[in-house]
Amino acid sequence: MAFLPPWTGVLVYFFCVSLAGSDFSDLYPPLWLKSPGQFSDYRVENGKYIIDPWVYSERMGMYKILVNKTASYFENFVPDNEQNILWGLPLQNGWQFRTGRLADPRRRKDCGYESGDLLCISVDSWWADMNYFLCALPFLAAVDSGIMGISSDEVMLLPPPKDQTNFCLNVSSCQSSFPEIMSKWNAFYQHLQYPSSSFEDLLKYLWAAHASTLENAGKIFEDRLEYYSKPEADFGKNWCVAVEYLAASLFPTTLIITHEFQRGLPPRMLVNGDRAPFISDFTDFQNTVLLVLSFLPRLDNSSGLLSLTGWKFLMKTQEARKEVLELFEIILEIFNPKFRYIPNV
Numbered sequence: 312m313a314f315l316p317p318w319t320g321v322l323v324y325f326f327c328v329s330l331a332g333s334d335f336s337d338l339y340p341p342l343w344l345k346s347p348g349q350f351s352d353y354r355v356e357n358g359k360y361i362i363d364p365w366v367y368s369e370r371m372g373m374y375k376i377l378v379n380k381t382a383s384y385f386e387n388f389v390p391d392n393e394q395n396i397l398w399g400l401p402l403q404n405g406w407q408f409r410t411g412r413l414a415d416p417r418r419r420k421d422c423g424y425e426s427g428d429l430l431c432i433s434v435d436s437w438w439a440d441m442n443y444f445l446c447a448l449p450f451l452a453a454v455d456s457g458i459m460g461i462s463s464d465e466v467m468l469l470p471p472p473k474d475q476t477n478f479c480l481n482v483s484s485c486q487s488s489f490p491e492i493m494s495k496w497n498a499f500y501q502h503l504q505y506p507s508s509s510f511e512d513l514l515k516y517l518w519a520a521h522a523s524t525l526e527n528a529g530k531i532f533e534d535r536l537e538y539y540s541k542p543e544a545d546f547g548k549n550w551c552v553a554v555e556y557l558a559a560s561l562f563p564t565t566l567i568i569t570h571e572f573q574r575g576l577p578p579r580m581l582v583n584g585d586r587a588p589f590i591s592d593f594t595d596f597q598n599t600v601l602l603v604l605s606f607l608p609r610l611d612n613s614s615g616l617l618s619l620t621g622w623k624f625l626m627k628t629q630e631a632r633k634e635v636l637e638l639f640e641i642i643l644e645i646f647n648p649k650f651r652y653i654p655n656v
């Protein structure tokens with residue numbers, strides 16, 4: 312890796328010191344250690360690994376294999392694969408699980424609830440469906456690109472109990488149904504394997520694939536948002552806009568940075584009456600993030616430099632991206648003093 316923003320090193324260094332000898336496992340998503348970590352942990356039928364992505368631990372296992380198989384491309388002075396920018400995906404899935412967002416939003420079944428089948432992922436959940444596209448497609452594209460160590464026809468995902476035509480289940484069907492998304496993920500894995508790719512190059516390809524995935528999946532599952540309270544549905548929509556802003560700034564989705572950023576996300580589903588920044592069981596950080604998100608669609612509509620178009624234009628220069636990352640750092644520092652900035656000496 313040719314280039315790492317210097318402040319990343321500083322954050323990591325400080326975090327290591329504050330952990331004083333412990334490891335990164337506190338930062339892992341729920342049930343990470345118990346999820347499958349290699350293909351042989353899954354069932355085999357007719358020479359294919361069979362994975363049920365509608366069971367939380369099996370979906371998380373796909374990420375675990377992906378993060379493991381890409382680790383060697385992110386080797387650095389930091390141990391434990393911390394710099395792998397694919398950490399953003401499993402961490403977001405873990406946050407969705409922890410906050411009840413993968414459960415049946417209409418509560419017609421026990422899917423995803425402690426009183427029923429906690430590990431069940433509901434096909435009626437907007438979050439779960441959007442996440443499917445951010446799990447199955449990056450995973451299958453990685454298989455296709457050869458870095459997972461199995462061939463393209465050796466793995467099959469199980470369909471959900473309904474609406475099966477919305478979901479592709481293997482490399483060939485994903486390629487024919489979603490060629491544009493698959494080719495963007497393939498481009499990311501290709502650049503991952505080039506020794507000349509910089510950390511920023513990889514973020515560029517990762518975010519291009521991520522944004523294309525959300526844009527396509529967003530259209531398919533728009534109607535699912537009707538199952539939610541207005542504040543939660545608005546949050547979901549605003550989140551998609553926020554991701555575009557993060558994408559343009561090439562936000563580095565490594566383990567520690569994603570984990571710190573996630574402290575600002577709602578710790579439960581939003582209900583009617585929740586209004587940031589006045590939600591009493593949320594932290595200041597969570598209230599602030601929610602408030603900022605609620606402004607984004609209005610900002611995006613404006614004609615100024617902070618509209619998404621203006622923002623994308625601004626973020627074309629490395630200097631501007633650096634400024635934004637430093638701003639992120641200051642925000643993290645305000646809400647978590649552990650991240651106090653240490654100047655490079």
Ligand SMILES: *[C@@H]1O[C@H](CO)[C@@H](O)[C@H](O)[C@H]1NC(C)=O
Nearest residue numbers: 348349379380382383391392
């Ligand atoms: C990847 O998984 C293998 C087998 O489970 C394990 O031995 C190895 O340490 C893992 N590598 C990383 C970087 O996590």
Ligand SMILES: *[C@@H]1O[C@H](CO)[C@@H](O)[C@H](O)[C@H]1NC(C)=O
Nearest residue numbers: 464467479480481482483484
């Ligand atoms: C891929 O899945 C489709 C159904 O979605 C199936 O018809 C096809 O045979 C599968 N291909 C492989 C190589 O398993």
Ligand SMILES: *[C@@H]1O[C@H](CO)[C@@H](O)[C@H](O)[C@H]1NC(C)=O
Nearest residue numbers: 606607608609610611612613
């Ligand atoms: C953005 O602008 C469009 C068209 O001018 C309008 O219909 C929409 O309600 C606006 N959205 C927000 C969030 O202001």
